[in-house]
Amino acid sequence: MTEAVTRIRIEGTAGSDPYEVLVGRQLLGELGGLIGDRAKRVAVIHPEALTETGDALRADLADQGYEAIAIQVPNAEEAKTAEVAAYCWKALGQSGFTRTDVIIGVGGGASTDLAGFVAATWLRGVRWIAVPTTVLAMVDAAVGGKTGINTAEGKNLVGSFHPPAGVLCDLAALDSLPVNDYVSGLAEVIKAGFISDPVILDLIESDPQAARTPAGPHTAELIVRSIKVKAEVVSSDLKEAGLREILNYGHTLGHAIEKNERYKWRHGAAVSVGMHFAAELGRLAGRLDDATADRHRTILEAVGLPLHYRHDQWPKLVENMKVDKKSRGDLLRFIVLDGLAKPTVLEGPDPAVLLAAYGEVGE
Numbered sequence: 001m002t003e004a005v006t007r008i009r010i011e012g013t014a015g016s017d018p019y020e021v022l023v024g025r026q027l028l029g030e031l032g033g034l035i036g037d038r039a040k041r042v043a044v045i046h047p048e049a050l051t052e053t054g055d056a057l058r059a060d061l062a063d064q065g066y067e068a069i070a071i072q073v074p075n076a077e078e079a080k081t082a083e084v085a086a087y088c089w090k091a092l093g094q095s096g097f098t099r100t101d102v103i104i105g106v107g108g109g110a111s112t113d114l115a116g117f118v119a120a121t122w123l124r125g126v127r128w129i130a131v132p133t134t135v136l137a138m139v140d141a142a143v144g145g146k147t148g149i150n151t152a153e154g155k156n157l158v159g160s161f162h163p164p165a166g167v168l169c170d171l172a173a174l175d176s177l178p179v180n181d182y183v184s185g186l187a188e189v190i191k192a193g194f195i196s197d198p199v200i201l202d203l204i205e206s207d208p209q210a211a212r213t214p215a216g217p218h219t220a221e222l223i224v225r226s227i228k229v230k231a232e233v234v235s236s237d238l239k240e241a242g243l244r245e246i247l248n249y250g251h252t253l254g255h256a257i258e259k260n261e262r263y264k265w266r267h268g269a270a271v272s273v274g275m276h277f278a279a280e281l282g283r284l285a286g287r288l289d290d291a292t293a294d295r296h297r298t299i300l301e302a303v304g305l306p307l308h309y310r311h312d313q314w315p316k317l318v319e320n321m322k323v324d325k326k327s328r329g330d331l332l333r334f335i336v337l338d339g340l341a342k343p344t345v346l347e348g349p350d351p352a353v354l355l356a357a358y359g360e361v362g363e
């Protein structure tokens, strides 16, 4: 794939406007158009790890005539708290941020989830632009309008559907990403492969080591294909009335692990274990063939993602899964596969089947 800019359109549903996800290099020239001509102030929300990037962007916007502020937030999940959101609201309030002003969320998925949430809640909703800088944020978190923060009780329990005005995925940002964070993002790429686009799996399997770095031959194609999977789903079901639940493949157990680890595990690592579990659950429920279930283990392991979690934690994980957003009343609901690229819902599985599936995951 060439390095030309790829534009992927997200349709507006449920009263939201359409927008584009751009993938390429040197995309910041697009910001002016996305900010629009009504904004006087712009706030750049960025994590500590991207202080230089955030400051440079703020200075550039100031040179263009905006009253620009940078709001630095903690790295990773420590940013997804009510306290950090309140810190951002304070900064917006003190700068006189109005309804026509614009927030730019720069960083990984934790930063874009927080920035989107702050944009959704400030004055009941202001315009925001996502500038994702991790694989995971490019292919998943910054696309689709799910914004939110964690609470002590569970992952993403407070949030809002508030789509961005545009998403700029500058592939050059990936060069500074630590390898563990790069690989963590591959979990969502592999998820997109299993639920919808198996070519993604073929590309990774053709050279799993190369897939672990931004210099790999298929980096741009893997990112674009994954975004297209997400784009198709969220273009028809922004508010998760049905179809969008397939994007939660591997997340029921994944989020339970993240909470159990007090949000110290990377999301992608937890989702990897969660997909292994979902594959075993699909197999034991008689839905998924052995070859596709086994393929989960081989591909996740080949790129260096984890498959296992502590066996003795199962009772706590079951408790954590009860607050999953897919639960209805006392019924746990899981996304499983009926076959490759055939996601479906498994509702209220027998606890013995769940335990047996976890038997393959626990160590």
Ligand SMILES: NC(=O)c1ccc[n+]([C@@H]2O[C@H](COP(=O)([O-])OP(=O)(O)OC[C@H]3O[C@@H](n4cnc5c(N)ncnc54)[C@H](O)[C@@H]3O)[C@@H](O)[C@H]2O)c1
Pocket: 047, 048, 049, 050, 074, 075, 076, 077, 080, 107, 108, 109, 110, 111, 113, 133, 134, 135, 136, 137, 140, 141, 142, 143, 144, 145, 146, 147, 156, 173, 174, 175, 176, 177, 178, 181, 184, 185, 188, 266, 267, 268
């Ligand atoms: N809203 C959604 O639809 C959605 C989808 C998937 C995941 N998520 C959320 O995304 C989050 C995970 O995102 P993530 O995997 O990007 O992790 P992250 O945001 O925690 O980023 C990982 C680390 O990399 C740093 N970082 C970011 N970009 C960098 C760069 N270019 N160079 C160097 N360091 C950089 C961050 O500061 C952080 O320390 C989770 O909170 C998850 O729940 C949301």
Ligand SMILES: O=C(O)C(=O)C[C@@H](O)[C@H](O)[C@H](O)COP(=O)(O)O
Pocket: 140, 144, 146, 155, 156, 188, 240, 244, 245, 247, 248, 251, 325
């Ligand atoms: O966009 C979605 O919908 C997803 O489920 C994508 C997931 O990868 C993502 O982690 C999302 O934040 C999970 O949403 P939640 O509603 O289960 O918190």
Ligand SMILES: [Zn+2]
Pocket: 140, 188, 251, 267, 271
């Ligand atoms: Zn996810």
